[in-house]
Amino acid sequence: MDKFNSSISQDIALLLTHYAYDFSQASISPLGNGHINSTYKLSTPEHEFVLQRINHDVFPQPVALCQNAQLINDYLAKQKLLNEYPLQVPKQLLSNAGDSAVKVNDYYWRLMEFIPESHTLEQVSTPEQAALVAQAFAQFSCTLSDFSAEKLTVIIKDFHDIRFRMAQLTQAVADDHCNRLAQCQYLVDFCFEQQAFIEQVISISDKLPVHVTHNDTKINNLLFSRASNQPCAVIDLDTCMPGLLMHDFGDMVRTCCSNLAEDDTSTEEMELNLDIFQALIINYQNTFGDKMTPLERESLIIGARLLPFIIGTRFLTDHLNGDNYFHVSRENHNLDRAISQIQLYKLVTQAEPKLRELAQYQLTKAS
Incomplete structure (x- = not known):
């Protein structure tokens, strides 16, 4: 993995051992400008991911947070198959143990699907x-x-x-x-x-x-x-x-x-x-x-x-x-x-x- 100028780089390296992907050539960069969690884009030659460290001071139930998201995603994905929901449903990727959140040292992390050819806007103009x-x-x-x-x-x-x-x-x-x-x-x-x-x-x-x-x-x-x-x-x-x-x-x-x-x-x-x-x-x-x-x-x-x-x-x-x-x-x-x-x-x-x-x-x- 490319060196990342952060004290959490070792935590990220350990975290990624919990997932069944080849991260040997991965690179990481900050993503977004949220007030609460720390969010990164993780890229390999084959895949792109969203990696997030959950702020447990703000969200003291990080596992429940990820479980909520999993329940919502599962329901929306089923509705999409029935043509009842028009938008994409970005997945939370489960760890090798089948978990939606993984604890490394003091923090919980999650790995999510990155939607290609997409972007965010910061303000409404029209x-x-x-x-x-x-x-x-x-x-x-x-x-x-x-x-x-x-x-x-x-x-x-x-x-x-x-x-x-x-x-x-x-x-x-x-x-x-x-x-x-x-x-x-x-x-x-x-x-x-x-x-x-x-x-x-x-x-x-x-x-x-x-x-x-x-x-x-x-x-x-x-x-x-x-x-x-x-x-x-x-x-x-x-x-x-x-x-x-x-x-x-x-x-x-x-x-x-x-x-x-x-x-x-x-x-x-x-x-x-x-x-x-x-x-x-x-x-x-x-x-x-x-x-x-x-x-x-x-x-x-x-x-x-x-x-x-x-x-x-x-x-x-x-x-x-x-x-x-x-x-x-x-x-x-x-x-x-x-x-x-x-x-x-x-x-x-x-x-x-x-x-x-x-x-x-x-x-x-x-x-």
Whole structure:
């Protein structure tokens, strides 16, 4: 194997002995820009793979995480054979012992199929791209609507539970381990002032049906075909578990509808792209059809507000706690992210009457 400038190179060499491939001429390079796991492209003269070290601080049940992905992949692969699922299903490759995750020293790893002639995109630039994103993630969860979510392990408890996230922020404020509260007190105060919205979220969440949701529906968790520029696979199933459709839709709005990157500091220049929002909500609802209840349709607008708010509070909590969860690359990186997400929450809140018009337009069009 080519030398890889990392302290984990010996772990990788040991890991690869668990798989029935010839890695004697393998090369490895970083892949993607995820916040949590360490992901690499592994290439041999005959094959290409995705190699991933799972962050066990964020995902304390790495074996269950991989087992969830295996259950989902198996189900989707069967549906694809029946022409009920249009996208490719990237495989997790099993070890010689038949395991989807292999522990080497302190970490669990997994080896996955690399889809050739594919690429990822980092941001949505047109309503047409937004339509493709909404269709692909809706196809994923809609196809899984007949798969019992109860079969999946809850990988991160209370992942999108606003009560839990506000409790975390409350504790971080009380502790203020890093003496960072003074610089962001105004942002903390704003978050706690949103109690009416928090109660609205709690009320509707308790009434919605549970689905298998992706929970990280940004565009770079889709693979696009280089030949057609159409989505060809949904990837990064780490947070797939029982959830609500409004969470997945809200995360699409959060990651697709702002003109700025998640950590851009030019928040005064942030704009909400209503054309992209319209493409998202039309295509997400149309792809689900009657598998989405009227209350779920209504909840999508709440989700559009919720996800920027809840991710903003998570970035703020991590900043106060000393940047223990999300990868950071500069001072106050998580604070910058929090400011950006709360600004997006404000813009979505201000635009809510217009967003509801677009949602009502969709319901009229579909009828």
